[in-house]
Amino acid sequence: MAKLTGIDIFKLTPKKNCKECGCPTCMAFGMKVAQGALEISKCPHMAPEAIAKLSEASAPPMKTIKAGVGETEITLGGETVLYRHEKTFVNKTRYGVNVCSCMDDAVVEEVFAGIPKVDYERIGERMFAEVINVAYCEGTDAAKYVAMVERAAGMSRTLVLDVKDVEVAKAALAVCKAQKPILNGANAANYEAMNALATAEGVVLGVSAANIDELYDVTAKLEALGNKNLVLDATGASIKETYAIAVQMRRAAIKNSDRTFGYPSIVNLAKLAKGDLHLQTALASVFTLKYGSIVVMEKIDYSQALPLYGLRQNVFTDPQKPMKVAPGIYSINGGDENSVCLTTVDFALTYFVVSGELERSGVPCNLLISDAGGLSVLTAWAAGKLSSSSIAKYFAEFEIENKIKNRTLVIPGKVAVLKGDIEAKLPGWNIVVGPNEAVQLVKFLKDMNA
């Protein structure tokens, strides 16, 4: 149902202007509710049917689903827009590694051994394979599968149990339900039994189907059974079909308010691009932008992780909150206490571009990053967050004069105007105006050393 207007809500009120809700008229109340400023329940005279109708209409277009426990708990879905520039993407794509009961023991061993290897931090965010997709292949040894699930459960990752056999699923849940896995088990044939199992164990149920119509149908039937704790597996027979399902699901939920498709998605690239790791990287990139909530790959090593986690961090930043790096002294090319100092702001993009150019120059130096509210150089200067005082304060706070013996400081060319003030605040320092653009730093440093 489309979003209700103030008039629609007014029609549902008793129209008595009793003021018990705190508004002067029922019309004013309707307007406030439509804006989201007031709860509909503030009106004591609203009929229960009206409240039900309204709460349905004002519910978020896509549900927020949680899986896992404690540190490994992940939050999926909850998105409200199709493009990040419209507002922001809320819950980042989670990347997972696939293991299957049909794999040779040696391969299984290799996959499990590979999972903990990628674990690093990038701009304050821990990057690691957050999900293990444990798949059960029809006709393979159920005991082996349960043993794999048990092993995966001990790895502090969120589990997805990709298993369509109810009995095997039951056995697998018995060893891992405390970890709150996602039971990706329901399909057109077994949804009633899987639903009963997932509901009894209190885990999220994954739904898969032969095509988009069947996926819609099974999801609608599960909702009719009262289960709205779902994740939809968008993986189709081909890459093309999977992309079509993932995009159309999201579009139906957000644009056409079709809540049946208002759930997070799973995309399994280990099935779609088996054996081609570079193609999996490319597709993981596509599905990070186009609506994959969990993306499963055959493996995640640094080669895949470095571009994908960087991309994800970019895409899921809130456009209203700039990415920041921590203030501090960053040594570049082995810069030490005798190396030249350069300063710029803590806006992550500025930091990356400047540090990249400094690395390219090969000149040992110290990059001094002060807290400028995560703004770019000119914006920070205009907002008063990059000034001679802010730099002097940073020098005091980080005891730069005790840590660094060199007394040359290069400031960004765009704030050349600060030179005099900084010289006054930092006596003994030789303040040099650097280039306007980071790309000119290589030549600048070489000329300076010459």
Next chain:
Amino acid sequence: MPFNAKSMKFNANINTVEIGTGDKAIKIGGENTFPFYTFDAPTVNAPKVGIEISDMGLANEPDCIKAVYAGCESVVDMAKKAVTFEGVDFLALKLEGGDPNGENKPTEELVELAKAVAEAVDAPLVIEGCKNVEKDAELLSKCAEALQGKNVLLMSSKEENYKSIGASAGLAYNQKVGAESSVDINLAKQLNVLLSQLGVNSQAVVMNVGSAAAGYGFEYVISTMDRIKAAALQQGDNTLQMPIITPVAGDAWGVKEASASEADVPEWGCVESRAIDMEVATAAAVLASASDAVILKHPVSVATISKMIKELA
């Protein structure tokens, strides 16, 4: 209960621009849906993949690229080899040696090279400049003249030098003009308007709206491209209906994830694999944000992205 799909096919189209001549000529653009939304309308022209070589030959290239072109003695040899790789739709020749702050090769030498490459291969040709606006104005204008009849795309016409490149490539010699702006929808639009005011046919313009490597401020790239396509298709803004070409190789191969040696960061593993993954992840993301063509460096990246396009389009 089946799913009630609502189509989002638009009445507006992206312009179709042809590059090259004869059987190997390629068409880029033409779509009336968002990227790979084949469920809304069938693909008109699938995105195209180019392979990049430089006038500097293998001098500045990493070891894995040196291995790819082993046995090539000249840039022309490299060009001949490059177009044989699987999935290559066009060749991009980057004239970086022209940079006055670098090698500062004379314009004549580079134009001769471009001519020799154009003679040696029949694949469509894209010429990239050296990033110095004054030198590019001269260099690309001379290339436009020398390559007359080849229907090449001359990149890097920027706000500072669009007059000379636009006039020579777009007006005098009937080539295609690449309009380069830096990750901002308004700058992209302004440059297109300036070019059309100069008299360049908007059907002969391809945009390079700027890019970055995945993880390096890439959110701006995505949002700029998403907004341009939305303005072009949803609002029918004909000053933004030019197809987009994105040179990915330069950004992707320049970041430390793709270039740091195995000796420096042993835990990161094979540097060639890292560079390819950075290149394909970035290319896939710009294609999903509606680029109509990408320029890549490694043959494996080209083959991977070409395969991905075949699967999706």
